[in-house]
Amino acid sequence: MTDSELEKFKKVLKDENLKLTPQRVEVFREVCNSDEHREAEEIYLALRKRDINVSRSTVYRTMDILYQYDLVQRMDIGDGKWRYEHWLNCHQHDHLICIRCGTIVEFINTQIEGIQKDVAEKFNYQLVRHVHQLFGLCKQCQDTPVSVK
Amino acid sequence: MTDSELEKFKKVLKDENLKLTPQRVEVFREVCNSDEHREAEEIYLALRKRDINVSRSTVYRTMDILYQYDLVQRMDIGDGKWRYEHWLNCHQHDHLICIRCGTIVEFINTQIEGIQKDVAEKFNYQLVRHVHQLFGLCKQCQDTPVSVK
């Protein structure tokens, strides 16, 4: 977490009349210090592992704030859990997801953005956001035989 | 529900050693007879409304079978519920979703499919399926002012 990131977070809290608490800062720090796409529960456990006591409720609540004010990105791959990632490298990107091992890879394709704009325009939709996920088998899982139970 | 659709369902059940029960047929019929993107609960209620008694459990279980054997399409728009739609017009399509009123519109864009293939190939993923959803405001919601609570 860079100082400028922290300042951005502080500004949001101030602007929205939310208080700067140690718990909120720790949650934000934890999110920023990993490039994985993690669930709230994983972030909660990572904090506990580092002996930082923040309740599960507070982790969920803070993730909501971070998402609400666009300080983190969040995605849903259809398993009923939100996965969060920091927004530091700020590029709009989509995801490739391995259906066997769960590995998530990011990709950027500017061509698709143009097409999306065209589609939205054609249907008179004012585009706000999109979800674009490609599910398949990663190289390693293609090469690994399925183990017998 | 056309006869050929029903036959396809019967074939799947037979091939998979599953039994053809009146409940399963009714659920399938209900799904086929609507072009909406409905939740299992909505399908369950629609059946009750027509005085067809199928339990909630059986609706959920049958939807699983239909999805498993590719007789229906299912989507997740991030609200924790699966929405089902029949697969009768068999075109691969994506969705435009209004974030205010929930209207779902389908669109087809063959250009994107090519790009998806290229991306998967580049990352050595063997593509299985994709999710592509555009969220925004539909024309009507753009024109309707937000009502005051």
Place this chain on the structure above:
DNA sequence: TCTCATTTGAGATTCAATCTCAATAAGAAC
């Protein structure tokens, strides 16, 4: 330092989906 609205933590609650299990029914064999 005082004050007060906000936040926290722990546990309760929600809700879609899944599981359990006794009763029922499909459908193969005869």
Place this chain on the structure above:
DNA sequence: GTTCTTATTGAGATTGAATCTCAAATGAGA
């Protein structure tokens, strides 16, 4: 048609991520 075996059904219990509740604690402006 009858019998037998196994799958299916229905009702309610359970699961699990997320949200809510409320008393106690705390941030931050005065």
